[in-house]
Amino acid sequence: MKLFRFITGPDDSQFCHRVTAALNKGWLLHGGPAYTFNAATGTLHCGQAVVKEVEGVDYTPDIKLGDY
Template sequence: MPKLYRLLTEEDTSAFCHKVSDAMAKGWELYGDPCYAFDAANNMMRCAQAVTKEVESDYSPDMKLGQQ
């Protein structure tokens, strides 16, 4: 079964937690630890979390990963 990979990113607010929680509710699994970095251009902290998901269909670069 193919495994898909996504990197979720967002400003360091509750929106990031909601984005990750939504992905997990749709069957995505956390992959590794979250990362934080300072975005100097926008003067804010940003978060990132990798997630993976096994799917029935074959992978295609045209897939909308957020809809899987």
């Protein structure tokens, strides 16, 4: 089964740690990061797509992607 996640959050160290944790669990970057600026709050938000291939498991919509 091939899994896809899109990790989002403010552009801070916590976001980087979330992406780093995913990479250390075997997820792979899928494309480059995305950025958007929220003018109302003055904050930059990031997003990064990650993918992972998991053998021997069938996809169901109720799985928790973060568990992989």
